[in-house]
Amino acid sequence: xxxxxxxxxxxxxxxxxxxxxxxxxxxxxxxxxxxxxxxxxxxxxxxxxxxxxxxxxxxxxxxxxxxxxxxxxxxxxxxxxxxxxxxxxxxxxxxxxxxxxxxxxxxxxxxx
Amino acid sequence: xxxxxxxxxxxxxxxxxxxxxxxxxxxxxxxxxxxxxxxxxxxxxxxxxxxxxxxxxxxxxxxxxxxxxxxxxxxxxxxxxxxxxxxxxxxxxxxxxxxxxxxxxxxxxxx
Numbered sequence: 001x002x003x004x005x006x007x008x009x010x011x012x013x014x015x016x017x018x019x020x021x022x023x024x025x026x027x028x029x030x031x032x033x034x035x036x037x038x039x040x041x042x043x044x045x046x047x048x049x050x051x052x053x054x055x056x057x058x059x060x061x062x063x064x065x066x067x068x069x070x071x072x073x074x075x076x077x078x079x080x081x082x083x084x085x086x087x088x089x090x091x092x093x094x095x096x097x098x099x100x101x102x103x104x105x106x107x108x109x110x111x112x
Numbered sequence: 113x114x115x116x117x118x119x120x121x122x123x124x125x126x127x128x129x130x131x132x133x134x135x136x137x138x139x140x141x142x143x144x145x146x147x148x149x150x151x152x153x154x155x156x157x158x159x160x161x162x163x164x165x166x167x168x169x170x171x172x173x174x175x176x177x178x179x180x181x182x183x184x185x186x187x188x189x190x191x192x193x194x195x196x197x198x199x200x201x202x203x204x205x206x207x208x209x210x211x212x213x214x215x216x217x218x219x220x221x222x223x
Contacts, residue, residue, distance in 0.1 A: 042215045098163070101158065
């Protein structure tokens, strides 16, 4: 079945380490997104990409980096510069026109 | 900032219809209304979307007022599994328009 796969589901890291979260989609969608969610809060946009080899900062891009070398993949790196990296990270994609956003099941990152 | 306003929480009795309101008084002519829900610790699930006509699918119905300044998501027979946070979003299909999520409405379906 088509969908978005995020891995791993849970991730633990020590403070000061960079960590990369995986996001793969087989929906043939052009646009991909990364959101962050903190407990009891809504979703905040980190980065998005409308096309391969191009991406834009969202509202809270500081301390994060992304790449879009393939249409299917949009990995997110949480760098040591991100001051509060512990959060629930959600990847999403959408097709053309008024297509809805489809989400993966998220990665819960804990940094201690 | 989100372009929509929703009540922070609502209760509904199991088996009854759940009517979730959303205000989007500044909606533009090319903006669609989308509804999602999120169960704890899962990714948001797409429910339904529409432009100006009422829409219905296997999950819910979307009623958009004639002036398009508000809409209502209707779950016709709510079950305990419908307990979730429901998000109403408006988005144009223009290149670069993103989905902006507000805090949503926490719906509790009570037995």
